[in-house]
Amino acid sequence: MRALADPTRRDIVARTMREERSVGDLAAAYPMSFAAVQRHVAVLEEAGLVVKRPAHRHRFVRARPDALDEVQQALSDLRDQWHERVERMHDVLDGGGER
Structure with a gap:
């Protein structure tokens, strides 16, 4: 539940409910660095709330x-x-x- 305490992480989950999104696409939606968005995704992944799929040079995220x-x-x-x-x-x- 700690993973959902942050509004950015809640928004990432909401954005990836219907379709997977690349981490780059997600990062473009927030006023923070790509690395910061990657850390948010990592917290969500560690909590089991999203899965990340590699495809070539991209990483795609989908909510569970x-x-x-x-x-x-x-x-x-x-x-x-x-x-x-x-x-x-x-x-x-x-x-x-x-x-």
């Missing part, structure tokens, strides 16, 4: 929608856990919980 489903499920589970904790805190503060 199945990995995003896993992230969505993990976030949903965390949300549910926090809702339960907040409810228990409300119970304690209202005098209905045990100490």
